[in-house]
Amino acid sequence: DVLMTQTPVSLPVSLGGQVSISCRSSQSLVHSDGNTYLHWYLQKPGQSPQLLIYRVSNRFSGVPDRFSGSGSGTDFTLKISRVEPEDLGVYYCLQSTHFPLTFGSGTKLEIK
């Protein structure tokens, strides 16, 4: 199985600040079709996860441009700028290039 190593576990931030979350995979996430199936989700307390970024860097509909994804191969990053209260929760990366699909262990974004 592809191991997704997500860091940090906890991320204190000041409102208005900028943060980065890292997700590293144990093998390349480049699919044989040439696409890289690495996605980012936010799970707010008591809610289902919501898609933020799909295929590394594509913002999902309605997601503010404060969120950006980057990376390639095995190393990926989610950046959040001008953090707002609604951004707080747990962020997960997900790879769907290889079966079984695997999630990162999560990063909790909280107020400093």
Place this chain on the structure above:
Amino acid sequence: EVQLQQSGAELGKPGTSVKLSCKVSGYNIRSTYMHWVNQRPGKGLEWIGRIDPANGNTIYAEKFKSKATLTADTSSNTAYMQLSQLKSDDTAIYFCAVLTTKNWGQGTLVTVSS
């Protein structure tokens, strides 16, 4: 508007089975894969498997191959997951989801207790 409406909370005894449902409205369930994901109390997300409702083909994570059975009823636009031989370790919230969209169910809490 697309909605995935999951069935209500379940309390199951060890060794028994439960069957969860995920009723889809707003699109034809045949058109895309349905995935199931769980989340144990206070823990992260774990992929269980997916079904192609158009033909019933399934793929499971190894650890769920003898635990979960995914099915779909295209006539009622509903996906199902049966969990068998329940153990306390199966206590979790179970989500149905069309991954890489906003379409997730609200989750079903399964509690295993005697």
